[in-house]
Amino acid sequence: MPSQGPDLLRRMFDAAVAAAAPSRCLGAHLPPLPRGRTLVIGAGKAAASMARALESQWPGELSGMVVTRYGHRVPTERIEVVEAAHPVPDAAGRAAAGRMLAMVQGLREDDLVICLISGGGSSLLALPAEGLTLEDKQAVNRALLKSGANITEMNCVRKHLSAIKGGRLAAACAPAQVLTLTISDVPGDDPSVIASGPTVADATTCADALAILTKYAITEPKAAIDHIRRGHDETPKPGDPRLARARQVMVATPQMSLEAAAGVARAAGIQPVILGNALEGEAREMALVHAGIARQVAEHGQPGRTPCVLLSGGEGTVTVRGQGRGGRNAEFLLALAVALDGHPRMHAIACDTDGIDGTEDNAGALLGPDTLARARALGLHAPAFLANNDGYSYFSALGDLVVTGPTMTNVNDFRAILIE
Structure with missing residues (x-):
């Protein structure tokens, strides 16, 4: 050549790549200091570097935890960084998701949650819905990865097998203010798809997820398929009052x-x-x-x-x-x-x-x-x-x-x- x-x-x-570096694109989107505490949560391949950028530019106190892929950790001082598996979730991701959901309990109206989201968060926040196991989620993930399903389809299914995705994390933060700063890795920059939208209302349904599984002839594991088929565990939908104080900002896009x-x-x-x-x-x-x-x-x-x-x-x-x-x-x-x-x-x-x-x-x-x-x-x-x-x-x-x-x-x- x-x-x-x-x-x-x-x-x-x-x-x-440089145009999407958190150190370059995050600072312009930070909110005013809240009257209460500032809690940082998040997940994705860029979550650790986003946390470091936030620490370097945030003038007040903050604490919290983000989860990123193995090998993607960077040094931070006030925000804990946990590593987990991608693209198939593991026990570390399940434990981190459980800790994060517990961390946001009991917040008040004066508190601020800054959620740092980037691609990869779907497998990194792996908290199975009630009645499902991590092995169930791993099996579905593997099947979807081999099927040719696109990212929107994959994440629709993931939301309906999760206790934290599809707006459930934001619902748990209520009544605190939630600001999600997002680096987009999905076509169309739909915040409800990126990392399966843990802080974004979900317009898709269990019926939609079941149709995707049917389309790609995914029939196992039975517990996961039955969970979606029953349709009793829907995600928070647009207009849900628990998400009234949650907003999203795209800080970097394709x-x-x-x-x-x-x-x-x-x-x-x-x-x-x-x-x-x-x-x-x-x-x-x-x-x-x-x-x-x-x-x-x-x-x-x-x-x-x-x-x-x-x-x-x-x-x-x-x-x-x-x-x-x-x-x-x-x-x-x-x-x-x-x-x-x-x-x-x-x-x-x-x-x-x-x-x-x-x-x-x-x-x-x-x-x-x-x-x-x-x-x-x-x-x-x-x-x-x-x-x-x-x-x-x-x-x-x-x-x-x-x-x-x-x-x-x-x-x-x-x-x-x-x-x-």
Whole structure:
């Protein structure tokens, strides 16, 4: 690859991540000091870095606890940080959720709860509904992750198996004021979907959750399915008086990060075209669409003239059929490589802004005009790796993985295709 390709793509990704750093985006949204106490709670991959940013900018007393993914802890002084498992919940997440729910009991009208929410919170706050076990929730999570369900569908089901999600945490905080500061990792920035909306009224129903389970033929574990089918344990709905003093503010979104990346492209003399910040679908199908648009740019100068970079965000899904390693970004990029078939003017990057693509140790990978040829020289055939959902192994063998470690933020996936 020419040196400008991977370097420019990586600088755009870095700018996208930096735009969502809590230290940069949190301070402008802090409320006035309350007359009572200030309690901090929260969950997500960015929760610890959000807590540290809040501590450094909050002029009064505060205390509390947030839960983040293993390996995402940062030093804090007044807010406790607990680590738990993602994407399948564990006992640490269950214990943290139970402690958090107990922590907000007995609050008064003069008190303020600041809730720090980011993507990943759904599995990190794992408190099963009455009558269910952690093992029940783990089984449903695993089934949903393999099914190809999108994040909105997954979190609808999770809310209706939980004692804390879907507005239940905010209801427990009443009558205190609740301000939720959110970093969005979902298409459309719907606060009721991010981390399954623990402080946001939920318009979905048990019937909706059951329809999703039926759609993906998920029939086990029986206790979880029966719980939803009975429909007796609904989430707090819009207009619930317990949530009257709860409000939400988006402090970072995928669109903000795409615009930051676009600024890097313009500074380099490259025309940026933002295709969308909320694209969803099977990762390999999304790759076919992106490849088609990239070829249209190269051949016809539409929707942008070369040199041009196509930018997109959102969250793809992977229906797991093989036994390989690789998250949705590696899957997208491998399918894109097959579709572009070594196009001499195309370079691409696809990464998760949290630094972890699925369950692997990479954020994503880079693709260049010579990727397929270099792989074939090693005896690696992209269609076979794609059929086995093994994008990680493919790009690892080429030395083209992007490894950042946890970024301590999360505004979903970042994709860029550079057409020279």
